[in-house]
Amino acid sequence: MNINELLKKKSWLGWVLFLITVVAVFFLGLLASSIIERRSEAVFAYAPQITFPPNEPDNSKWGEIFPREYNSYLKTSDTSFRSRYNGSASIDMLETNPEMVILWAGYSFSKDYRQGRGHYYSVTDIRQTLRTGTPVNDVPSPAPNTCWTCKSSNVPGIIEEEGAAGFYRGTWEKRGKQIINPIGCADCHDSKTMNLRISRQALLEAYKAAGKDIGKVSFQEMRSLVCAQCHVEYYFNKNIVEGVDYLVFPWKNGLTAEDIERYYDELRFTDWTHALSRAPMLKAQHPDYEVYMTGTHASRGVSCADCHMPFISEGGQKFTDHHIQSPLNNVANSCQVCHREETERLVNDVYLRQDKIMESRKILEGLLVKCHFEAKAAWDKGAKEDQMKEILNDIRRAQWRWDFATAGHGNSFHSPLETLRLITSGISIASEARLKLSKVLVSLGYTGEVKVPDISEKAKAQRLIGLDIEKLTEEKSEFLKKVVPVWNKSEAN
Amino acid sequence: MSSFIKFLPSGPWRLPVIVLSGIFSGIVIFSVYVSEAFSYLGDKPQTCVNCHIMAPQYATWFHSSHREKTNCNDCHVPHNNVFSKYFFKAKDGLRHATVFTLRKEPQVIFIKEAGSRVVQNNCIRCHSELIKDSRLSVYSAELWRIRTERNCRDCHRETPHGRVNSLSSVPDARVPLPPSPVPEWLKAMINN
Numbered sequence: 001m002n003i004n005e006l007l008k009k010k011s012w013l014g015w016v017l018f019l020i021t022v023v024a025v026f027f028l029g030l031l032a033s034s035i036i037e038r039r040s041e042a043v044f045a046y047a048p049q050i051t052f053p054p055n056e057p058d059n060s061k062w063g064e065i066f067p068r069e070y071n072s073y074l075k076t077s078d079t080s081f082r083s084r085y086n087g088s089a090s091i092d093m094l095e096t097n098p099e100m101v102i103l104w105a106g107y108s109f110s111k112d113y114r115q116g117r118g119h120y121y122s123v124t125d126i127r128q129t130l131r132t133g134t135p136v137n138d139v140p141s142p143a144p145n146t147c148w149t150c151k152s153s154n155v156p157g158i159i160e161e162e163g164a165a166g167f168y169r170g171t172w173e174k175r176g177k178q179i180i181n182p183i184g185c186a187d188c189h190d191s192k193t194m195n196l197r198i199s200r201q202a203l204l205e206a207y208k209a210a211g212k213d214i215g216k217v218s219f220q221e222m223r224s225l226v227c228a229q230c231h232v233e234y235y236f237n238k239n240i241v242e243g244v245d246y247l248v249f250p251w252k253n254g255l256t257a258e259d260i261e262r263y264y265d266e267l268r269f270t271d272w273t274h275a276l277s278r279a280p281m282l283k284a285q286h287p288d289y290e291v292y293m294t295g296t297h298a299s300r301g302v303s304c305a306d307c308h309m310p311f312i313s314e315g316g317q318k319f320t321d322h323h324i325q326s327p328l329n330n331v332a333n334s335c336q337v338c339h340r341e342e343t344e345r346l347v348n349d350v351y352l353r354q355d356k357i358m359e360s361r362k363i364l365e366g367l368l369v370k371c372h373f374e375a376k377a378a379w380d381k382g383a384k385e386d387q388m389k390e391i392l393n394d395i396r397r398a399q400w401r402w403d404f405a406t407a408g409h410g411n412s413f414h415s416p417l418e419t420l421r422l423i424t425s426g427i428s429i430a431s432e433a434r435l436k437l438s439k440v441l442v443s444l445g446y447t448g449e450v451k452v453p454d455i456s457e458k459a460k461a462q463r464l465i466g467l468d469i470e471k472l473t474e475e476k477s478e479f480l481k482k483v484v485p486v487w488n489k490s491e492a493n
Numbered sequence: 494m495s496s497f498i499k500f501l502p503s504g505p506w507r508l509p510v511i512v513l514s515g516i517f518s519g520i521v522i523f524s525v526y527v528s529e530a531f532s533y534l535g536d537k538p539q540t541c542v543n544c545h546i547m548a549p550q551y552a553t554w555f556h557s558s559h560r561e562k563t564n565c566n567d568c569h570v571p572h573n574n575v576f577s578k579y580f581f582k583a584k585d586g587l588r589h590a591t592v593f594t595l596r597k598e599p600q601v602i603f604i605k606e607a608g609s610r611v612v613q614n615n616c617i618r619c620h621s622e623l624i625k626d627s628r629l630s631v632y633s634a635e636l637w638r639i640r641t642e643r644n645c646r647d648c649h650r651e652t653p654h655g656r657v658n659s660l661s662s663v664p665d666a667r668v669p670l671p672p673s674p675v676p677e678w679l680k681a682m683i684n685n
Contacts, residue, residue, distance in 0.1 A: 194665070
């Protein structure tokens with residue numbers, strides 16, 4: 001029988017069919033909306049619930065989305081780790097090496113030089129150092145604003161608004177109120193994609209100057225280059241923009257100490273004239289990246305983050321440890337990922353290299369101290385400019401090598417061969433200089449030995465070069481009491 | 494077509510019935526579209542994250558060396574013949590779809606016995622040289638048990654998904670989750 005005929009006979013059957021269809025469509029609709037619901041879940045499940053502007057300087061805001069990374073970052077405030085030579089605590093390096101006061105005589109590093117604490121303290125530490133002076137009552141700081149460049153996550157935003165030169169312009173206290181947050185998220189991360197990014201112009205410009213394209217580096221290289229925004233040798237060039245201490249990485253000729261020295265020689269650049277020897281000196285900053293790149297780990301493709309920010313696991317989630325620190329405090333997650341040795345053995349391997357290099361470094365340090373005093377003696381006995389010129393250049397070159405080896409935080413581990421090579425070539429140049437100095441002294445009628453005064457303590461050495469540290473410290477504490485609270489308050493409002 | 498027309502009632506009922514069955518078919522087609530049902534016939538790994546709870550599995554595979562040579566189906570469906578492949582895929586897929594729709598997924602997803610056998614056979618399918626190499630042959634009383642009763646994965650536990658795969662294990666992973674089903678041109682029209 002045809003269904004149409006059936007329906008004509010029994011009209012209730014029509015209603016049944018109608019209701020069945022209604023129920024079917026109803027449930028089909030439910031299924032469709034369930035599919036849509038679960039699809040849109042996907043959008044929310046993996047998207048942050050809060051947003052912030054691209055250069056958000058407040059690290060805690062990023063921390064709301066990435067609590068694990070942020071909480072591990074906060075651990076950079078820990079100062080309890082001490083290795084044989086460095087660690088996370090503030091160490092007065094002039095106290096442990098009073099010779100440095102003599103080597104830097106006439107330069108602000110002879111006033112105060114400390115082992116930096118973790119990133120968490122970057123702003124606090126630069127405010128406290130005597131090198132930034134005491135800008136109270138309209139007295140300007142001896143440092144330019146450029147010195148803030150590597151200290152704060154406030155910097156990328158200001159540079160974007162005012163340009164790099166605009167940011168560098170003026171003396172250090174001018175931006176005191178703007179720069180509050182320590183080094184953090186925005187310095188290395190793009191806020192939208194969380195990709196690593198280069199936020200500091202100097203590195204971008206250095207790549208450009210060397211004819212390289214930073215857009216083409218691999219992710220693994222980026223895991224070192226974000227560090228190389230700051231952990232590098234740099235200088236301030238006054239000739240790029242008028243009245244501005246423009247931050248430049250001297251990488252045009254290459255990354256070795258000799259390449260960089262050639263760059264400075266071509267520019268006739270000097271950081272300062274030495275107070276004792278009158279040598280035209282260079283100050284190495286912290287050529288961590290440059291020296292690291294000459295080492296075995298770098299040539300095997302290991303990045304900074306592999307050891308200083310290893311992967312860790314927490315609650316079944318694997319992520320990058322943002323507690324940036326000495327791997328010696330975290331051997332299990334850094335060294336032992338590749339090296340299957342006991343912690344103690346690995347740490348001793350590092351100390352062995354550091355000890356040997358320190359041994360040679362101390363020899364060079366002693367020679368350089370003698371160089372400065374002997375050159376001073378020669379001047380005092382009436383030496384002429386042209387007699388001294390070559391010697392002073394030798395002192396510049398020898399101390400540059402010493403500083404390049406010493407100023408890098410982990411040089412003796414990152415690249416022990418290169419570090420020792422620098423020190424030995426420094427020893428050779430310094431010895432040459434002393435030989436020439438003795439000839440000059442003899443020609444001036446002096447055949448005795450030039451005595452090096454007692455510099456066994458920081459205070460003695462500083463008094464010797466005429467620094468009144470008590471006064472400077474007192475002024476600094478006034479600045480910290482009067483000015484810094486105002487800076488902090490302005491940010492809170 | 495003519496048989497469909499024959500099925501339709503004559504007279505004044507014809508038009509409403511055409512419209513109503515159009516609505517019914519439309520919802521069916523919409524469901525197929527919004528669930529990307531046809532993608533399940535292919536082998537793209539993106540298909541497997543149509544259900545977002547598979548994101549950890551996708552992310553861990555994507556960060557493993559297996560990404561270079563395999564997709565999900567290479568390991569998770571049988572490859573002895575095409576019927577077996579699609580039968581297993583349909584069976585497993587329908588179970589997954591049901592669990593997902595009913596929100597019955599566990600916090601940590603473990604492979605089932607049938608799936609585990611399929612994976613083991615697929616390990617052998619590609620890596621047969623590892624168990625055939627005569628230099629590695631050892632004859633001992635234990636041989637049969639060692640060669641046949643254990644899975645590759647019993648030792649290679651991290652290959653390729655790692656050890657822990659809870660739904661929340663990779664909160665920041667970038668996974669190609671299905672984009673909005675609304676086409677771009679329509680979005681543009683609505684926004685204007």
